[in-house]
Amino acid sequence: MRICHIVPSLEERHGGPSKSVRALANAQAKRGEAVELLATIEPGQPEPDTRADSARVVIFPRQAPLRLCRSAGLRRHLLAQPVDCVHHHALWLLPLHYAHEAAHRHGVPLVISPRGMLSGWALQHHSWRKKFAELFIHPGAFDHAAGWHATSEAEADDIRAAGFKQPVCVSPNGVEVPTPEALASARAVWLARHPALAGRRVALFYSRFHRKKRVRELIDLWTSAPRGDWVLLVAGLPEEYSVAELAQRAANQVAAGEIVIADSTGLPPPYAVAELFVLPSHSENFGLVIAEALAAGVPALVTETTPWSGLSAHEAGWCVPWAGYARALEDALALPADRLAALGKNARSWIARDYTWESAAGLLCDFYRQVRHV
Numbered sequence: 001m002r003i004c005h006i007v008p009s010l011e012e013r014h015g016g017p018s019k020s021v022r023a024l025a026n027a028q029a030k031r032g033e034a035v036e037l038l039a040t041i042e043p044g045q046p047e048p049d050t051r052a053d054s055a056r057v058v059i060f061p062r063q064a065p066l067r068l069c070r071s072a073g074l075r076r077h078l079l080a081q082p083v084d085c086v087h088h089h090a091l092w093l094l095p096l097h098y099a100h101e102a103a104h105r106h107g108v109p110l111v112i113s114p115r116g117m118l119s120g121w122a123l124q125h126h127s128w129r130k131k132f133a134e135l136f137i138h139p140g141a142f143d144h145a146a147g148w149h150a151t152s153e154a155e156a157d158d159i160r161a162a163g164f165k166q167p168v169c170v171s172p173n174g175v176e177v178p179t180p181e182a183l184a185s186a187r188a189v190w191l192a193r194h195p196a197l198a199g200r201r202v203a204l205f206y207s208r209f210h211r212k213k214r215v216r217e218l219i220d221l222w223t224s225a226p227r228g229d230w231v232l233l234v235a236g237l238p239e240e241y242s243v244a245e246l247a248q249r250a251a252n253q254v255a256a257g258e259i260v261i262a263d264s265t266g267l268p269p270p271y272a273v274a275e276l277f278v279l280p281s282h283s284e285n286f287g288l289v290i291a292e293a294l295a296a297g298v299p300a301l302v303t304e305t306t307p308w309s310g311l312s313a314h315e316a317g318w319c320v321p322w323a324g325y326a327r328a329l330e331d332a333l334a335l336p337a338d339r340l341a342a343l344g345k346n347a348r349s350w351i352a353r354d355y356t357w358e359s360a361a362g363l364l365c366d367f368y369r370q371v372r373h374v
Contacts (some may be wrong), residue, residue: 001368002034002083004102008069008093010039010048010059012237012265016288017115020151020173021089022053027174027361029054038078040071040095068137069093078102085368087149088141089113092130097138109146109371111169111364116285118158121212121305146371149364151286152307158285169367174357175291177348178271183296187272194260197273200231201337204274204298206264207281207289209241214280214303214322216241219250219259221280221326227257230333232278235262235270271296275340276332277317280325281306291355294347299340301325301332316347 007021022037029035035055040062041047050057060073075098078086083106088099091114103110116122123130134142147167150156156168178186191198203222207213215234222232234246243263250259264270269292271277277293277300284290284306293300300317302308303325311317320328332340 001085001365003028003036003085003087003365003368004078004081004083005035005037005055005087005089006074006078006095006099007037007039007089008095009041010057011041011045016173016286017089017113020286020288021113022055022057023174023176023357024360024364025055025057026053027357028365029056031358031361031365033365036081036083038074038095040069040074042066069095071095071098074098075101079105082106083108085109085111085372087111087113087364087368090115091117092133092137094137096141100138100141100144103146104144109368110141110144111147111149111368111371112141112145113149113151114155114159114285115151116155116283118155118162119283119285119305120158120161121283123162125212147367149367154307155285167367167371169364171360171363171367172355173286173288173291174360175288175295175351175355176357177295177352182268183272186268186270189268190270190273193267194233194262196258196260197231197233201229201333202274203230203232203276203278203333204270204293205232205234205236205278206270206293207236207279208239209236209243209246210239211241212282214282215246216249218278218280219246220253221329222257222259223250223253224326225257225330227333231258231260233260233262233270233273235264237265238263269296271298274298275337275344276301278329279303279306280322291351294344295351295355297341297344297348299332299343299347301328310350311347314346314350316343316350 005025010018025035025037037055037057041059047059060071086099086103148159150170247261277298280303287306309319311319
C-alpha cells in the first residue's frame with residue numbers, strides 16, 4: 001500500500017508530532033508498505049538527517065506566510081504523486097488543504113490526526129483563528145475526511161464531541177525504551193551542563209515552554225513550600241516563554257524550593273537525572289514525554305486532563321485533578337528513593353509491553369484499508 005504522511009514540520013521545537021509521526025512512518029515502512037513522509041521547513045533552517053529513515057522523507061521549503069506552512073512545492077508533489085491513502089497530522093495550517101486536494105484528485109481516503117488540537121482547551125485557545133482556518137485555510141477538509149486517528153480514547157471522545165461522525169482509529173503512539181547506555185550518556189551530559197543537579201533528588205518537567213503545560217503554575221507551586229533535598233528541573237523548548245522569563249518568575253518568588261531552568265535544544269532527554277516526572281498540563285492528546293519518562297523508568301505525576309489514568313492501576317505514578325496536584329506532589333516527594341524506583345520499574349515494563357510502534361503501525365494500516373472500502 002502506498003501511504004503518504006504529511007506533517008507541517010519535523011523541527012524539534014514543534015514538539016511531539018515531529019518525533020511520533022516520523023516514527024510511525026518508519027514503522028509502517030518496516031512492515032513493507034511504500035511510505036512517504038512529507039514536511040515543510042523555514043528558509044535557512046537545517047534539514048533533518050534522514051539517512052536512517054525507512055520511509056522516504058521529503059522536506060519542502062515554505063513561502064510566506066510562513067506561519068501557515070505554505071509550500072507550493074509540497075502542493076505540487078501531492079497532486080502529482082498517486083497514493084492509496086493520505087494521512088495528515090495536525091490542523092489549522094495549509095498542508096491540510098493540500099492533503100485534502102490530493103486525496104480528492106486521486107480518489108483516495110484522507111485520514112486526519114488532530115494531535116491534540118480538538119481538545120476543549122485547545123479549541124478555546126485562540127478560538128477565532130481556528131474558526132477562520134476551518135472556513136478559509138482548509139475548507140471542507142474535516143467533512144471530507146474518510147476517518148480520524150486518535151492517540152487515546154480521550155482524544156477519540158474529543159473528535160466525537162466536535163461533531164464528526166467518521167470512523168475513528170484509536171492507535172496510541174509507540175515509545176522506544178532507552179538502553180542503559182543511552183540513559184547513562186544522557187545523565188552525564190545533563191550533570192556536566194548543570195552541576196547543581198549532582199547529588200540531588202530531581203523532579204523533572206520536560207516539555208515545551210507553553211501555557212498549555214502549566215509551566216508557570218508549576219514554578220509557583222514548587223516555590224510555595226520547602227522541598228528538602230529536591231530540586232525541580234524545568235527543561236524544554238522555549239516557545240511561548242523563554243528561559244529568562246521562567247527564571248525570572250522563579251527568582252521573584254520567595255523560593256522555598258530550588259529550581260533549575262534549562263533550554264533542552266540539541267540535548268538528549270533528561271529523564272535519567274530524575275526520580276519523578278511532573279507534567280500538570282491543561283490538555284494532552286497522548287503526552288509523548290509522559291510515555292518517554294515512563295519508558296526511562298521514571299514514575300509520573302500528571303493531571304487528569306492527560307490520557308494517563310492507568311498510572312495508578314499499573315503502579316507507575318499518579319493522574320490527579322489540578323485541584324489535588326499540590327497535595328499529590330507533596331505525597332510523591334515524601335516517598336523514599338527505593339519506592340520511586342520500584343514505581344519506575346513498573347512504568348518501564350508497562351510501556352515496553354503495551355506501547356510499541358509495530359502495534360501502532362499495524363492498527364493504522366488496517367484502518368487505511370477499512371476506510372478505502374467504505
